[in-house]
């Protein structure tokens with residue numbers, strides 16, 4: 193069978209041999225031998241990209257690569273790129289430039305780029321940058337080993353960015369770490385074509401995995417890999433199942449039955465696809481997080497129309513009301529794009545008004561930046577970047593005031609958190625955990641030596657600001673919560 197790489201797939205099976213003298217593992221693939229090597233990978237952008245990177249690293253293990261954070265040690269450098277925002281795009285280009293020197297210093301260093309930028313601009317970049325060996329799009333990451341093989345076989349300067357056209361979107365989750373948290377991709381692509389967004393062009397049409405496949409996948413993660421918390425991923429995650437007659441609500445009900453699974457989160461949702469069934473599940477599913485991130489983008493109906501968002505502010509606020517009724521403890525967050533094409537003062541004011549009405553616990557806010565190939569790129573835009581910057585700063589300050597008031601009610605409340613790590617604050621080591629409703633809490637351990645990583649603990653919030661919560665450790669449940 194052809195892989196699309198111009199190489200016969202039966203030649204590409206990996207097998208393992210052990211060097212009798214050094215006892216070193218060697219992987220054989222086709223005519224080539226792969227001794228242990230290192231891959232340095234830099235990921236930009238969203239959780240989907242981070243999840244894809246995990247998948248890539250998992251595959252590369254089969255080709256005898258292990259991950260390194262030291263660029264000097266790397267035999268293979270991979271960038272997983274993001275085309276959604278200027279900031280990550282600029283960072284990627286500056287790092288790609290720096291890698292040129294690393295390649296000059298190290299003979300045989302291979303450099304590849306994947307992700308959204310590679311999907312749309314891979315060919316041009318491979319042509320433009322001499323030190324770039326190959327580029328690969330978002331739908332071919334599962335063939336990474338064949339691509340790396342191809343470069344080692346002497347054939348570089350290629351781009352593979354074809355779309356997967358198989359009937360079903362079917363994958364098994366691959367994780368390359370041993371933690372109780374896992375990303376699970378349930379739908380890829382997006383059919384919405386919001387006027388500012390490049391994602392439908394970089395990730396293609398929506399395609400959902402079958403519900404039973406996802407449920408079996410999660411059961412295996414729980415049973416064999418100790419996973420306790422899953423984040424269901426999709427560019428438009430609550431559109432899940434529209435292409436095959438299933439739904440996110442039904443999937444969440446099934447996942448709620450899995451023994452040993454403690455918590456289910458999902459992201460990112462579109463308000464248009466929040467169904468009444470899904471809202472009801474927020475009230476009934478025991479394992480579903482009491483946090484929902486629901487991007488609104490603007491509080492002005494005229495801006496939402498220009499953005500092609502397919503809902504009004506009134507509809508959005510109605511959804512929040514229904515969600516809060518179904519699940520009174522729900523905590524809501526959102527995304528805001530400030531300064532969309534020709535945004536007027538009064539349209540901006542409408543977004544501030546929405547922040548007052550919605551009472552979000554947190555927001556991610558950005559100044560609009562033009563993305564080539566999108567519909568908004570064709571609109572004549574008279575708003576200056578200075579005005580955008582000013583409005584963004586004002587909005588962020590405004591929201592912090594709201595958050596401060598919301599969080600002032602938290603001291604005294606008790607929460608079960610999964611401890612994710614620790615940090616040093618003012619020279620004092622504090623552990624950090626995430627509540628069911630996605631707030632991060634910092635707290636002191638019982639002793640310097642106590643290792644709480646990946647333990648479930650109970651904490652009482654002692655103080656809270658707009659941006660962080662401090663707590664007091666009450667109980668340690670260990671790595672599993674006993675039911």
Ligand code: SF4
Nearest residue numbers: 382384385386389391
């Ligand atoms: S729904 Fe999200 S991913 Fe899809 S086009 Fe709109 S902003 Fe982009």
